[in-house]
Amino acid sequence: MTAPSFTIPELEAQEAELELARFTYEDAWALGSLLRELALARRAPVAIDIHRGPQQLFRCALPGSTPDNDAWLDRKRRVTERYAASSYLVGARFRAKNTTFEASSRLDPDTYAAHGGSFPLRVTGAGVIGTVTVSGLPQVEDHALVVEALRGFRG
Numbered sequence: 290m291t292a293p294s295f296t297i298p299e300l301e302a303q304e305a306e307l308e309l310a311r312f313t314y315e316d317a318w319a320l321g322s323l324l325r326e327l328a329l330a331r332r333a334p335v336a337i338d339i340h341r342g343p344q345q346l347f348r349c350a351l352p353g354s355t356p357d358n359d360a361w362l363d364r365k366r367r368v369t370e371r372y373a374a375s376s377y378l379v380g381a382r383f384r385a386k387n388t389t390f391e392a393s394s395r396l397d398p399d400t401y402a403a404h405g406g407s408f409p410l411r412v413t414g415a416g417v418i419g420t421v422t423v424s425g426l427p428q429v430e431d432h433a434l435v436v437e438a439l440r441g442f443r444g
Contacts, residue, residue: 294429297385300378307439308411312418314346316442320421321347324438328423333434335425338362340370341410341418354425361424364402369409371396373417377405377432406431408439 295303309316317339328335334353339346350358365376368390372379380403383390390396390403405428410419421439423431 295377295381295432297378297381300375300381303436304375304378304409304411307408307436307443308413309443310413312341312410312412314341317341317346317419320438320442321349323441324421324423324434325349325351327434327438327441333426335423335431335434336362338366338420338422339410340366340420340422346419351425358424361402361404361406362422364398364400365404365407365424366420366422367401368403369407369420369422370417371401373409373411375405375409375432376403376407376422377428379403380405380428404428404431406435408432408435 321337321339324337328351334351336350336354336358338348368376368379380390383393391398406424407420407422409417410421412418421435423434
């Protein structure tokens, strides 16, 4: 899968477009399963994580992924939780200021990673209630896979 890079306005538009009416435990299973199927069809060596608040609702690792992907899932998810924006958007905003997240955020890079792949689960009337995260591909492809799955999930 070759994904394009995205501009900041495009990333912001994706977040607005992909706001959800609700997000239940069953929805987490459906979204996670859809992501898994998309990744399997592409033989993508990814790990997938869905959280609602502090509770992990879905996690899976596909062939070719490694324990390092688990660490990346957690680091990207923390960025999305902290900034209420996709990890790719957060990194892009720092790059637009001619700096990097690592140089300017004052956050521990062993704990936080503003690399693409984590996306906020935003519910109308409630705001960001969780995250969906993928790790294992180049960051723009991780991000694009999550966006594709959310679009499919929303129907």
